[in-house]
Amino acid sequence: MKSLNWGIIGLGAIASDFAKALIEVNGTVYAAGSRSLDKAKAFAKEHHVEKAYGSYEELLQDENVDIVYIATPHSNHYEYMMKSLQHHKHVLCEKAITVNARQLKEIIDIAKEKQLIVSEAMTIYHMPLYKKLREIVKEGRIGPLKMVQVSFGTRKPYDVTNRFFNKELAGGALLDTGAYALAFARYFLTSQPNEILSTAKPADTGVDEQSGMILKNTTTK
Numbered sequence: 001m002k003s004l005n006w007g008i009i010g011l012g013a014i015a016s017d018f019a020k021a022l023i024e025v026n027g028t029v030y031a032a033g034s035r036s037l038d039k040a041k042a043f044a045k046e047h048h049v050e051k052a053y054g055s056y057e058e059l060l061q062d063e064n065v066d067i068v069y070i071a072t073p074h075s076n077h078y079e080y081m082m083k084s085l086q087h088h089k090h091v092l093c094e095k096a097i098t099v100n101a102r103q104l105k106e107i108i109d110i111a112k113e114k115q116l117i118v119s120e121a122m123t124i125y126h127m128p129l130y131k132k133l134r135e136i137v138k139e140g141r142i143g144p145l146k147m148v149q150v151s152f153g154t155r156k157p158y159d160v161t162n163r164f165f166n167k168e169l170a171g172g173a174l175l176d177t178g179a180y181a182l183a184f185a186r187y188f189l190t191s192q193p194n195e196i197l198s199t200a201k202p203a204d205t206g207v208d209e210q211s212g213m214i215l216k217n218t219t220t221k
Contacts, residue, residue: 005030007065007089009056009080010072011043014094018069018121019047033059056080060087069121070094073163075170078103081118085110090117096179099170122183130187137188148188150181153210158203165205172207174200182213191217 006022008015011034019029029049034040037054044052053059060068060083067090070080074096081098084091085107097120098104111118124130137145154177156164163169164176174182186193195216200208 003028004066004090005064007031007033007059007062007068008043008049009033009059009068009070009084010076010094011039012071015069015071016043016047018071019043019049023047031059031062031065056083060084060089065089067092067117073169074099074175075163075168078107081107082110085114085116085118088114088116092119092121094121095183096120096175099175122179124180124183125187130184134187145188148185150184152177152181152184160205165203165207167206171205172203172209172211174208174211174213178211178213182215185215189215189217193217 004027006027006029008019008029008031011032015032022029029047031051031053032040032043032047032049033053033056034043035055037052040052040054043049051059051062051064053062059065068080068084070077070084070091070093072080072094074094077093077096078098081091081093091111098107107118136142153173156162159165162171164171193215195214197214197216199212201210203209
């Protein structure tokens, strides 16, 4: 099996964790891209990466890069995924993969057209606990599953200059931590929700400080 050369776009803490994890399983981080060449070189030195690029475009133009891991804030995901696909790269993108369904449909369509793989890096799907829960539900040990209730949140200092509270940067609870709660619930639904109810408590900046959702799907026997 061919070993894939990974390129990483966005070199924050999550990208560093990803690089360490990939190397532990004998993966190859071939290239690191940042808007700062110095930052890219420092990341490359720390993680033994062969190529360091001072722009994302340079990394994408490297024909040796097979797959791109995108670890930028999610407000940029659509742009960088689209560029990656246009350069014929497979994509693993951090959550939330896009900020709306229209963006995701466009990404899926072009990936199918070019026969490329696009996947969201939703960590909970790969945790042993969730795999065990799936096994318990599938085997019927707790009877028919009729409802899943999820509560999840984090405490962030209220700073209107931080991207979490910035509407232009797709801030807010739903696209940050809420993505985990939704992914958990959807993990156990047997079909696509056909009814969605939502409510939100807005922060002063206009983003959702709190978000609540009810998903319903067609009952199956």
